[in-house]
Amino acid sequence: MFQVSEERPFYGPRFLKSKRWSPPKGTKFNYRIRVSLEKINQALKSVKYPGFSRDIVSFGIVRDVAFEDGKASVSIAITTSDANIPPAIRDSVEEALNALPEVNEVDVSVVLSGGKKPSQTAGVAPTEGIPGVKHVIAVSSGKGGVGKSTFAVNLACAFQQILAQEGKKAGIMDCDIYGPSVPLMLGLSGRPYVEGESLIPMEGHNLSVMSMGFLVDEDTPVVWRGPMVMKTIQQFSQNVKWGDLELLVVDLPPGTGDAQLSLVQTIPLSGAVLVTTPQPAATQVAKRGARMLEKTNVKILGVAENMSYLEAPDGSRQNIFGEGGGTQTATDLNTEFLGQIPLDKSIREGGDAGTPIVLSKPESEAAKVFVSIANSLLAKVRA
Numbered sequence: 395m396f397q398v399s400e401e402r403p404f405y406g407p408r409f410l411k412s413k414r415w416s417p418p419k420g421t422k423f424n425y426r427i428r429v430s431l432e433k434i435n436q437a438l439k440s441v442k443y444p445g446f447s448r449d450i451v452s453f454g455i456v457r458d459v460a461f462e463d464g465k466a467s468v469s470i471a472i473t474t475s476d477a478n479i480p481p482a483i484r485d486s487v488e489e490a491l492n493a494l495p496e497v498n499e500v501d502v503s504v505v506l507s508g509g510k511k512p513s514q515t516a517g518v519a520p521t522e523g524i525p526g527v528k529h530v531i532a533v534s535s536g537k538g539g540v541g542k543s544t545f546a547v548n549l550a551c552a553f554q555q556i557l558a559q560e561g562k563k564a565g566i567m568d569c570d571i572y573g574p575s576v577p578l579m580l581g582l583s584g585r586p587y588v589e590g591e592s593l594i595p596m597e598g599h600n601l602s603v604m605s606m607g608f609l610v611d612e613d614t615p616v617v618w619r620g621p622m623v624m625k626t627i628q629q630f631s632q633n634v635k636w637g638d639l640e641l642l643v644v645d646l647p648p649g650t651g652d653a654q655l656s657l658v659q660t661i662p663l664s665g666a667v668l669v670t671t672p673q674p675a676a677t678q679v680a681k682r683g684a685r686m687l688e689k690t691n692v693k694i695l696g697v698a699e700n701m702s703y704l705e706a707p708d709g710s711r712q713n714i715f716g717e718g719g720g721t722q723t724a725t726d727l728n729t730e731f732l733g734q735i736p737l738d739k740s741i742r743e744g745g746d747a748g749t750p751i752v753l754s755k756p757e758s759e760a761a762k763v764f765v766s767i768a769n770s771l772l773a774k775v776r777a
C-alpha cells in the first residue's frame with residue numbers, strides 16, 4: 395500500500411490564515427510537504443514497471459515516501475531474480491522525481507523482498523518463499539475454458555501420489571477467483587479454520603487446499619473480484635499455514651494480468667506450466683501469457699495440451715479441437731512439450747464428482763499422462 399510519512403502536524407493554508415498566529419521563523423509549512431508528496435506520488439505513478447504498462451505504485455512495490463528540505467526519499471521493495479530490474483526502477487524513479495521543481499535531491503532505496511540489497515543478490519532468485527513450501531509450480535492458460543483447473547487438480551493429485559511414496563506432501567492454491575472450481579473438483583466445501591491471523595488449509599484427497607471458493611460467496615459480483623486478486627495471492631502465500639509441502643500447485647485465473655504479476659511479485663516460482671487446447675485461438679493466447687511470464691523471469695517448465703483427441707470405441711482418434719497446437723506452442727517457446735490429455739467423459743465426471751480421474755481411474759490413459767507430466771515436472775524443479 396502506498397504510504398506517506400507525515401511526522402509533523404498538518405497546518406494547511408486555511409488554518410494559517412484563520413489563526414492570528416505566525417509561525418516561528420524557519421518553520422517549514424507542512425501543507426507544502428503534503429502538496430509535494432502528492433506531486434511525488436503522481437510522478438511515481440508515471441514510472442512503469444520494466445516491461446509492463448502498469449506503474450510501480452499500483453504494482454504495490456512503493457513502500458514509503460518522505461519529503462523534507464527538498465529531499466525526496468523513496469523506498470521500494472520488490473521480488474525479482476532479474477538483476478537489471480532494481481537499477482532500472484531506481485533510474486526511472488530518480489528521473490521522474492528530479493523533474494519536479496521542488497525536489498533538489500532524490501534518495502531511492504530498492505530492497506528485494508528477501509531483505510537483501512539488490513547488489514548483493516544480483517542474478518539470484520528471491521529466496522523468501524512461502525514458509526515450509528519447497529517448490530511452487532503455477533498453472534497458466536491464457537484462454538479460459540481450456541481445462542486449466544482440471545489440469546491443475548489432476549496434476550496436484552499426481553504429485554501427491556508420487557510424493558506420498560517419499561513421505562512428502564503436495565498442495566494446491568486456487569487463485570482462479572473468477573471461477574474457483576478447485577473445491578468442487580476435490581469434493582470440498584465449507585470454510586477453512588482460522589488460527590490467530592492464519593488460515594488452515596482444507597484437506598482433500600491428502601492434498602492441502604486453499605481456494606477463494608472457500609472464502610467468497612458464489613454471488614460476489616465479478617467486478618469486486620478483480621481488485622481482490624493481488625490481495626488474495628498475498629494472503630494465500632503469507633497467511634495460510636501450509637505446513638511442510640514439497641510442492642504447491644497454483645491454479646492461476648485465465649488471462650495474463652494481475653494474478654500473474656502479483657504472484658511473481660509475492661513468491662518465487664519454480665516455474666510455470668502452460669495449458670492449451672490444440673486450436674490456434676488457445677495457443678495464441680497461451681503464448682502471449684508465456685511471454686509475459688518470461689518477462690518477469692518465470693521459467694516456463696513446459697506446455698501441456700488438453701482435450702487433444704477423442705478416442706472412438708474402435709481405438710481411432712478424432713481431433714475435435716484441431717491438431718498440433720501444443721507441440722507448436724512448445725517449439726515456439728523453446729520449451730518441452732509435456733504431453734497430450736485426451737478428451738474423456740471420465741475427466742469431466744471425476745471433476746464434477748469431486749474425485750479427479752488420477753484417483754478415480756488410475757489405469758486410464760489420461761491418468762497415466764498426468765502422472766508422467768508430474769514426474770517430468772518434479773525432475774525439472776529438483777534438478
Ligand SMILES: Nc1ncnc2c1ncn2[C@@H]1O[C@H](COP(=O)(O)OP(=O)(O)OP(=O)(O)O)[C@@H](O)[C@H]1O
Binds near residue numbers: 537540545
Ligand atoms: N480433457 C477433458 N476431457 C473432458 N472434459 C474436460 C477435459 N478437461 C476439462 N474438461 C471439462 O471442461 C470444463 C472446463 O474445465 P475447467 O474448469 O478445468 O477449465 P478452466 O480452463 O479452468 O476454465 P476457466 O478458465 O473458465 O476457469 C469442465 O467441465 C471440465 O470437467
